[in-house]
Amino acid sequence: GAGVSQSPSNKVTEKGKDVELRCDPISGHTALYWYRQSLGQGLEFLIYFQGNSAPDKSGLPSDRFSAERTGGSVSTLTIQRTQQEDSAVYLCASSLAAQANNQPQHFGDGTRLSIL
Amino acid sequence: GENVEQHPSTLSVQEGDSAVIKCTYSDSASNYFPWYKQELGKRPQLIIDIRSNVGEKKDQRIAVTLNKTAKHFSLHITETQPEDSAVYFCAASMDKLIFGTGTRLQVFP
Numbered sequence: 001g002a003g004v005s006q007s008p009s010n011k012v013t014e015k016g017k018d019v020e021l022r023c024d025p026i027s028g029h030t031a032l033y034w035y036r037q038s039l040g041q042g043l044e045f046l047i048y049f050q051g052n053s054a055p056d057k058s059g060l061p062s063d064r065f066s067a068e069r070t071g072g073s074v075s076t077l078t079i080q081r082t083q084q085e086d087s088a089v090y091l092c093a094s095s096l097a098a099q100a101n102n103q104p105q106h107f108g109d110g111t112r113l114s115i116l
Numbered sequence: 117g118e119n120v121e122q123h124p125s126t127l128s129v130q131e132g133d134s135a136v137i138k139c140t141y142s143d144s145a146s147n148y149f150p151w152y153k154q155e156l157g158k159r160p161q162l163i164i165d166i167r168s169n170v171g172e173k174k175d176q177r178i179a180v181t182l183n184k185t186a187k188h189f190s191l192h193i194t195e196t197q198p199e200d201s202a203v204y205f206c207a208a209s210m211d212k213l214i215f216g217t218g219t220r221l222q223v224f225p
Contacts, residue, residue, distance in 0.1 A: 031211075033212060033213070035213075035215075041217070041218075042205060042215045042216060042217045042218050043160070043205065043207075043213070043215040044215075045212045045213065045214060045215075048211065048212050050211070056211070056212060058117075059212070091159070091160070093213075102147060102148030102167065102209055102210070102211075104150060104162050104165060105150070105162070105213060106162070107152075107159040107160050107161075108159060109158075109159050110159060
């Protein structure tokens with residue numbers, strides 16, 4: 001597609017449930033990033049993937065959070081046993097490359113996650 | 117790790133005036149500095165970026181300056197218009213983006 005696509009756009013779930021968020025990056029982009037934005041706050045880095053390299057997971061807030069990127073394209077962010085503080089907008093971005101050239105990152109519309 | 121500070125948190129200007137937003141970063145290895153504009157409920161949109169081998173970059177009414185020695189960079193918007201009203205984020209990067217806390221800019225007609 002023309003841009004980064006994320007689904008679902010909104011997700012409401014009960015505390016304790018697991019959720020999966022999906023990101024489909026721009027075709028040809030080798031780097032993919034996940035960020036989190038709480039209401040009225042800035043963007044917090046979670047994890048990024050670059051090609052076949054091991055992902056940088058340094059921003060994941062707890063072991064309830066995990067992400068995978070299959071086939072170098074689509075990525076899924078999974079949150080297990082959700083807590084109310086997980087409520088936020090989860091944004092995905094992609095770029096041509098993560099290192100050296102530092103290509104611009106282009107964001108999707110995000111998934112608004114609400115934990116009841 | 118990298119830490120980015122951004123000021124001011126809110127900025128109100130009259131239409132036609134200039135607006136300046138300033139950021140500082142901590143990691144001298146950062147070499148890429150983008151600025152994003154985010155309207156309410158929308159995705160962040162890249163408006164301008166600068167790499168560490170350049171001191172200034174301009175695109176129409178928007179300019180960014182970078183001082184590597186002092187580790188700070190600034191966004192300048194001239195001849196502001198009401199449609200410039202949004203939250204603006206700076207970021208510093210070697211690979212992943214570390215964002216500032218944002219500046220809410222309001223341009224009054």
